[in-house]
Amino acid sequence: MHTLKRDLVIIGGGPAGLAAAVAARESGCDNVLLIERDRRLGGILNQCIHDGFGLHQFGEALTGPEYAQRFIDRLNSLSIETMLGTIVLSMDRDRILHVSSRKGFSRIEAGAVILSMGCRERTAGAISIPGTRPAGIYTAGAAQNFINLQNIMVGKKVVILGSGDIGMIMARRMTLEGSKVEAVFEILPYASGLPRNIQQCLNDYGIPLYLSTSVINIHGKERLTGVTVAQIGQERKPVPGTERHVECDTLLLSVGLIPENELSRGPDIQLEVKTNGANVDDTFMTSIPGIFSCGNVLHVHDLVDHVSDEATKVGQFAAAYLKGDIEIPESYINIKPGKGVGYVLPQRISGDRDFVLSLRVSEPCRDKAVLVRDGDKKVKRKKMVRLHPAEMIRIPVRVDKLGDARSLEVCVE
Amino acid sequence: MSDQFDVLIIGAGVVGNAIARELSRYRLNIGVLEKEQDVGMGTSSRNSGVIHSGIHYKPGTLRARLDVKGNSLMQDLCRELKVKVDYIGKLTVAFDESDVKTLERLKEQGEANGVPGLEMLDADQMRKKQPDVGGIKALWSPSTGIICPYGLTIALAENATSNGAKFILGQDVSSIQQNGQGFVVRTANGNAFTTRVLINAAGLFSDHICEMLGINEYRIYPCRGEYLILDKRLKVRLSVLVYPAPGHGGAGLGIHLTNTVDGNILIGPSNEYIDDRDDYASTAAVTDQLKKEGHELLPGLSISDFIRSFSGIRPKQTSPQEGGFKDFVIESRRDIPGFINLVGIESPGLTSAPAIALMVRDMVEERLPLVKKDIFIAERQARVGTFSELSPEEKADLVADDPDYGEVVCRCEQITKREILDAIQNPMGNRTILGIKYRARAMMGRCQGGFCLPRIVEILEKEFGYRPEDFILNRPDSRLFAGRVR
Numbered sequence: 001m002h003t004l005k006r007d008l009v010i011i012g013g014g015p016a017g018l019a020a021a022v023a024a025r026e027s028g029c030d031n032v033l034l035i036e037r038d039r040r041l042g043g044i045l046n047q048c049i050h051d052g053f054g055l056h057q058f059g060e061a062l063t064g065p066e067y068a069q070r071f072i073d074r075l076n077s078l079s080i081e082t083m084l085g086t087i088v089l090s091m092d093r094d095r096i097l098h099v100s101s102r103k104g105f106s107r108i109e110a111g112a113v114i115l116s117m118g119c120r121e122r123t124a125g126a127i128s129i130p131g132t133r134p135a136g137i138y139t140a141g142a143a144q145n146f147i148n149l150q151n152i153m154v155g156k157k158v159v160i161l162g163s164g165d166i167g168m169i170m171a172r173r174m175t176l177e178g179s180k181v182e183a184v185f186e187i188l189p190y191a192s193g194l195p196r197n198i199q200q201c202l203n204d205y206g207i208p209l210y211l212s213t214s215v216i217n218i219h220g221k222e223r224l225t226g227v228t229v230a231q232i233g234q235e236r237k238p239v240p241g242t243e244r245h246v247e248c249d250t251l252l253l254s255v256g257l258i259p260e261n262e263l264s265r266g267p268d269i270q271l272e273v274k275t276n277g278a279n280v281d282d283t284f285m286t287s288i289p290g291i292f293s294c295g296n297v298l299h300v301h302d303l304v305d306h307v308s309d310e311a312t313k314v315g316q317f318a319a320a321y322l323k324g325d326i327e328i329p330e331s332y333i334n335i336k337p338g339k340g341v342g343y344v345l346p347q348r349i350s351g352d353r354d355f356v357l358s359l360r361v362s363e364p365c366r367d368k369a370v371l372v373r374d375g376d377k378k379v380k381r382k383k384m385v386r387l388h389p390a391e392m393i394r395i396p397v398r399v400d401k402l403g404d405a406r407s408l409e410v411c412v413e
Numbered sequence: 414m415s416d417q418f419d420v421l422i423i424g425a426g427v428v429g430n431a432i433a434r435e436l437s438r439y440r441l442n443i444g445v446l447e448k449e450q451d452v453g454m455g456t457s458s459r460n461s462g463v464i465h466s467g468i469h470y471k472p473g474t475l476r477a478r479l480d481v482k483g484n485s486l487m488q489d490l491c492r493e494l495k496v497k498v499d500y501i502g503k504l505t506v507a508f509d510e511s512d513v514k515t516l517e518r519l520k521e522q523g524e525a526n527g528v529p530g531l532e533m534l535d536a537d538q539m540r541k542k543q544p545d546v547g548g549i550k551a552l553w554s555p556s557t558g559i560i561c562p563y564g565l566t567i568a569l570a571e572n573a574t575s576n577g578a579k580f581i582l583g584q585d586v587s588s589i590q591q592n593g594q595g596f597v598v599r600t601a602n603g604n605a606f607t608t609r610v611l612i613n614a615a616g617l618f619s620d621h622i623c624e625m626l627g628i629n630e631y632r633i634y635p636c637r638g639e640y641l642i643l644d645k646r647l648k649v650r651l652s653v654l655v656y657p658a659p660g661h662g663g664a665g666l667g668i669h670l671t672n673t674v675d676g677n678i679l680i681g682p683s684n685e686y687i688d689d690r691d692d693y694a695s696t697a698a699v700t701d702q703l704k705k706e707g708h709e710l711l712p713g714l715s716i717s718d719f720i721r722s723f724s725g726i727r728p729k730q731t732s733p734q735e736g737g738f739k740d741f742v743i744e745s746r747r748d749i750p751g752f753i754n755l756v757g758i759e760s761p762g763l764t765s766a767p768a769i770a771l772m773v774r775d776m777v778e779e780r781l782p783l784v785k786k787d788i789f790i791a792e793r794q795a796r797v798g799t800f801s802e803l804s805p806e807e808k809a810d811l812v813a814d815d816p817d818y819g820e821v822v823c824r825c826e827q828i829t830k831r832e833i834l835d836a837i838q839n840p841m842g843n844r845t846i847l848g849i850k851y852r853a854r855a856m857m858g859r860c861q862g863g864f865c866l867p868r869i870v871e872i873l874e875k876e877f878g879y880r881p882e883d884f885i886l887n888r889p890d891s892r893l894f895a896g897r898v899r
Contacts, residue, residue, distance in 0.1 A: 001805060001806065002809075037824065085820060087821040087827075089808075089821070089827060098805050098808075100812060100818075100819050100820075100829075101819050101820070102812075102817075102819040102820050103819065104809070104813060105808050105812040105819065106809075107805070120859070120864065121860070121863050123720070123721070123863065124721075125719055125720045125722060125861055126719055126720070127716075128641070128700050128704070128719055130694065130695050130696050130697040130700055131694050131695065132692075132694045133693070133723070134886070134891060135885070135886035136893075139863045141863060142862070142863045142867055145867040146867055146870070149867070150870065150871060150874070151897055151898045151899070152894050152896075152898065153895040154893075177898050218694075221691065221693075222886075222887075222888045222889075222890035222891035222892075223890060223891055223892055262825070262859075265646070273715070
């Protein structure tokens with residue numbers, strides 16, 4: 001079997017992998033290989049033809065493909081090696097990968113690996129909606145692929161379950177293409193997507209959003225004929241008497257994204273229950289030395305600009321690791337989410353460098369502060385007007401503020 | 414369409430297909446009518462996929478005899494047809510002394526039925542087979558196995574086709590008339606078929622076929638079983654089948670965990686009589702119950718470990734009031750010469766299918782001379798299992814020969830484009846998305862086709878000329894798409 005050796009192998013050529021590859025190359029790593037399973041780079045950005053990408057990175061509103069192209073151009077100008085249409089089938093602790101493409105099956109020995117495989121959509125099975133399983137039920141992202149990349153219309157009378165960003169964007173998209181979007185139903189008492197999408201994708205088009213409401217039954221033996229919806233009360237159970245039938249031929253699901261960490265199970269990388277992503281330190285190194293993780297495979301982001309930021313740093317760290325500039329500490333300072341915080345990342349830091357905490361609050365609130373503390377000692381406090389689980393919060397922390405902390409807690413107060 | 418057959422089988426489930434395959438050894442013109450667009454769309458595909466040992470059935474019954482015989486035939490059959498089967502064995506576990514008595518009775522019954530290798534194990538011996546299992550004693554049945562039920566059903570049909578049997582899909586039988594030489598069978602879409610021997614293997618609808626011939630003594634009571642499918646991540650947790658000792662009453666075998674040959678775990682089945690024989694819905698009440706039991710049996714299950722729910726329907730001959738089981742009906746009707754009638758083939762129908770086929774063969778022989786063909790193709794040209802299960806070296810060789818093996822289309826199950834193409838170009842001429850799913854295993858993983866369905870659609874459009882309106886999930890009206898965007 002064909003064997004290759006590369007200093008740095010990046011798995012996944014979406015926004016995270018692209019930014020990581022560029023940054024690693026610019027940080028002096030000459031032997032970078034970017035592997036992408038699709039036949040083109042850019043990942044899911046390719047099907048995101050709406051605008052709003054790049055406001056932070058480039059100060060302008062780009063479409064998904066335009067945003068990706070900015071990085072692809074840089075990648076090309078740096079002559080970074082890519083393998084397209086290539087899937088990594090396995091990876092072990094020693095960073096030996098088996099990959100497959102139409103050109104052949106090969107083995108790659110990598111000095112370091114950056115995981116940037118992105119995420120997948122939660123399915124109807126995962127949320128166990130009762131009822132039949134007719135045609136006409138799609139995840140929002142699959143529908144987006146059919147409509148935007150394949151010129152295929154998935155349906156005419158649409159119900160959307162879940163107020164994730166892709167679901168709301170598809171509500172607008174399908175309305176623009178002549179479908180009737182009956183409503184968006186969200187099981188939680190608040191929307192799970194960004195406020196700007198509620199305004200621009202739903203309110204502007206008169207599409208109602210019903211909170212604390214969910215689809216509780218699916219009807220139709222061949223094509224979907226309708227769904228039963230109901231208000232959701234205690235213990236996520238339907239409130240009796242609130243059931244109503246909504247006629248539709250299409251149900252789009254936007255009920256959450258799951259980091260696609262199946263490959264990470266090969267080397268037994270430690271995964272976190274709260275993020276479904278790897279446990280990482282302040283260099284984004286996973287529990288396995290030389291394997292890094294960034295982007296949506298690490299934790300689901302709401303803005304691609306943040307993915308690029310994070311991946312750029314990871315590319316730099318991986319390059320530094322290969323040069324021997326990163327020492328793996330004997331012990332870490334652990335960071336735990338406290339009251340009001342859903343998750344915080346990195347989960348552990350070396351105390352050797354400044355870092356940025358990424359976190360999400362567990363429920364919406366106003367006029368509170370995010371507090372980083374070492375026991376009773378305040379390390380950092382950031383006041384915020386609006387805190388919402390849909391919006392990732394990023395807090396830079398200077399290492400000289402840590403003192404002799406052995407562990408940190410991040411909470412809302 | 415009009416055709417004349419020597420033998421016409423109604424129903425392309427595992428039983429109908431096993432009969433077709435067995436009879437295709439002989440110089441006979443064989444037809445199989447199926448109302449759905451593919452074979453195995455009913456009970457045959459929607460079950461636990463277990464090859465039962467035969468301990469549960471009363472000695473002397475058809476169920477006992479055909480199950481034990483079918484079990485012993487299955488290994489060779491699967492080798493010939495390249496179907497995944499794994500005799501992993503089963504522990505039936507006793508939790509108290511009354512359970513131990515039940516197990517001893519089962520062991521005696523099993524031995525009377527000719528079940529090989531039955532052993533009573535103490536707690537230590539039992540935990541050597543499966544660590545962490547509770548209970549005080551267990552009955553070990555080494556001949557219990559797991560199989561891919563739709564894989565077997567499809568393989569039987571494909572092999573029968575290779576040997577000349579003609580499967581005619583989308584034919585819902587609406588009337589049957591006897592004529593001098595045999596029968597005229599008409600279908601809802603206006604086709605008529607004549608045959609000398611007619612075999613009723615219509616499963617859930619077998620009583621309807623009986624009624625068309627004036628036989629009113631049988632009635633099918635549909636009884637639904639719901640399942641949840643778990644992520645492959647959990648497969649390491651279960652190496653043999655573990656069932657609790659059967660309690661008293663109840664018509665099914667009780668909810669339990671079953672590992673599949675593809676490495677998933679099933680939770681189920683439930684047991685609920687329903688009115689509509691075509692109602693494959695999952696219900697909130699059962700789903701909640703299955704999840705609850707799943708969490709008890711496999712601590713640490715997370716929400717994303719539930720991949721999908723499905724349900725199957727048992728063609729029971731016992732009403733909800735009666736409960737329990739009735740024996741299979743497999744009869745050559747004296748009053749209707751040439752009519753071979755199979756009714757109520759519920760569990761263990763899958764295991765029994767090869768033995769049922771031999772029994773029916775003998776019944777056919779009473780009506781028609783059976784002359785062996787010069788050439789019978791016993792071996793099906795296929796690979797057992799998927800590309801993903803091969804070693805890196807084997808994969809490398811295949812990719813070098815055929816680049817379509819190098820392109821992984823379904824990333825969750827690592828199904829290659831070659832496997833998708835083979836499924837699309839199946840010998841049955843099935844043109845549905847479900848047909849591809851059942852044959853290639855694409856779309857069966859944790860993303861449930863979120864990533865690969867768009868790619869499969871692209872392949873069908875670009876390489877097979879499909880238009881958006883040509884895509885159907887399973888039935889003619891189950892269209893995937895509304896047309897072009899613009």
